[in-house]
Amino acid sequence: MKISPSTNGDSLGHRSASLRRRHVVASLFKALCIGFTLFAVSVLGLLIAQVGADGLPWLDAQFLNNFPSRFPEKAGVKSALYGTLWVVSLTALIALPMGVLAAIYLEDYAPASRLTRVIEINIANLAGVPSIVYGILGLAIFVRFFGLERSVLAGAMTMSLLILPVIIISSKEAIRAVPSSIRLAAYAVGATQWQVVRSHVLPAAIPGILTGVILALSRAIGETAPLIMIGALTYVAFTPEGPMDEFTALPIQIFNWASRPQAEFHELAAAGIIVLLAVLLTMNALAVLIRYKGTQK
Amino acid sequence: MINSENAVLEARDVTIRYGGHAAVKNVNLSIYEKKITAIIGPSGCGKSTLLRSLNRMNDFIDHVTQDGEILYRDTNLYDEGVDPVEVRLHMGMVFQRPNPFPKSIFRNVAWGPTINGLPGDINLRVERALKQAALWEEVKDRLDDSALNLSGGQQQRLCIARALAMEPEVILMDEPCSALDPVSTARIEDLLFELKQNYTIVIVTHNMQQASRVSDYTAFMESGTLIEYGDTDQVFTRPKQKRTEDYVTGRFG
CATH class of the missing domain: 1.10.3720.10 (MetI-like)
Structure with missing residues (x-):
């Protein structure tokens, strides 16, 4: 079997369809992670804001x-x-x-x-x-x-x-x-x-x-x-x-x-x-x- | 050829098993005073296990059993009345990878003598050990720095200084240069010649050039068995056993 480089000497700038697809998957995964992180943080933020709005006016030395x-x-x-x-x-x-x-x-x-x-x-x-x-x-x-x-x-x-x-x-x-x-x-x-x-x-x-x-x-x-x-x-x-x-x-x-x-x-x-x-x-x-x-x- | 007058340590019919597997088989070996003894052999031949039996470090490995005797000036290290902590005061050890404590350079050397209440001024003792280990000039102005900031070679010399500060009789070295670059290795080999004046050294190595350069006696082990033991010159130039010859000439296997 002949072993040769898979790119066969092509110059750069000719990304294959498979490589483009892999980049898309990578970006999708990153977006998913960011999305869920934002969701979790905003739920927490909302909770704290709600508690603060209700409770802060009552919070005093008394x-x-x-x-x-x-x-x-x-x-x-x-x-x-x-x-x-x-x-x-x-x-x-x-x-x-x-x-x-x-x-x-x-x-x-x-x-x-x-x-x-x-x-x-x-x-x-x-x-x-x-x-x-x-x-x-x-x-x-x-x-x-x-x-x-x-x-x-x-x-x-x-x-x-x-x-x-x-x-x-x-x-x-x-x-x-x-x-x-x-x-x-x-x-x-x-x-x-x-x-x-x-x-x-x-x-x-x-x-x-x-x-x-x-x-x-x-x-x-x-x-x-x-x-x-x-x-x-x-x-x-x-x-x-x-x-x-x-x-x-x-x-x-x-x-x-x-x-x-x-x-x-x-x-x-x-x-x-x-x-x-x-x-x-x-x-x-x-x-x-x-x-x-x-x-x- | 080897005179048995001044043997410091003597292994007699030592067999060491991990569970059912015998890593060291019926080894008889004498370690001579103020000489460097090298134990060579392929990976897994039992040379490190044998070395660790000389200061009872195998005690920390689960399921290890040992038969035979290790005599230190006529006392078996494995007798019931013998305290392993005391054994290690006589046999210092340097490990394969530099393992300084995550503390200052000074504390690394001073800790052992301090906890054991060794006499004398601790500052002098640390200085002497660092000088013996050829590290003093490089660290004398930063003894309070963390030992982890030293290079690999410096760390290994610090570990040697840590062992020397205890003033042991024997220093056991388990492939002390295997994690070091050639320059650091050469420095440690030079150091071994210096230390030989005052200490008995046993060094395990799979680097045959190192064994032939530094040692007085060489023991060759294979599959847990001691194949040959003699003057380093003789073992490397006129081996008596065919298997030793194959190994030292690189025609192994």
Whole structure:
């Protein structure tokens, strides 16, 4: 068989029909991608604009400092905001060390056995379990069995269960991304496993771990179902003073206002959503800051 | 021909298996003090596996089992009472690809001595190691820069300095030049001659010219078996085994 260049020495500028068709397909695909991106972004923009238009007029110091009320002009989110901050802080305190330590164990310490694999697969499955199921679990175990009642602690522990799989999985990914050549180099100069983990694995994995933790906590902030399940109240006219106090949370308050017939309460719900988003963005900004500081060193 | 008076390390009937597959079969080999021993052989012949058994780095690979003994001055490295961390204080290692820590040049060299509480001034120790590795002049003004900004050849010399800072007795090198350009390779080979004054060196390489240039003794392995071991001159010019001759003369297979 004779092998010759397929263009047979033609000069440039004679694009074949097939090449023209391929260029058309390429442009179509690009247009499709741009189209869907624009669609997603504009839906989000519309949503934010709508919420802003409804809620911003209600957003003032009084709204942040007042407890819920039957009268829309007197109603505020103080108890819900404090409740959310309490629950999220406690959840972070419980789930962060537990999740990260579990991830370190599974990646660096656990033997490569069938049992380890079964555990890993089940953690991945747990990440997909509907949140209401965790609510039922929390109700049965923390509220009833341990007698924690409808406390901040019971809520935080339930939320911790909910986000633990997410934290473990993302921390595992971050730890696995640390090249094994670094670990071996550290062992080769006489390091123990703990020294390798502390000085090389964790510092390199922390940005990735933090990203996962913030995503998980963001999920916890928005969750309503498990908190309703464990009986977080909708009308709470005080802020929690300790982990054993009763509480309500922003999404519950928002849902409560949105389900009332009066239009003013619907606008209050929008204002509540803005507060919720603000808390979320503050947390993300904090994470970015910590990551930035971490990579500076 | 090889006098067995001053063997630092001695492999006796060493067989290493990955699961059921034997990568190293019944190898007997002595490593002599302040000499350079090269282990050569085709890819997959088990030379790197054998090298890693000398500082227990195979411990980190799943499903590896080992029979036989590795004697270090009459102590079997695989005896129950032997701590692998302590073994690695005596046998430093340089890897195939430069693998500096993503930290400063100084921290790369200082970390090992620091965590092990080695005595003396750490600044002096780092300077001495970098000088021994012929890197000091290039980095002395930027010790706090990230090691990742160095060139590949500089990174590998940094990894050598990192091993030297621990003042080991033996330095194990696993194809240390395979990721480097010829100029960097030549610098590291020069360095080996310097280091021979004070250290015992075992170098795995699939570059036969390198083995013949730098080593005192050469071991030729094929399919996990040690085919021939002797003076480098003898192995390359008057091999006793037909298979060694085929390999070193390039008539392989």
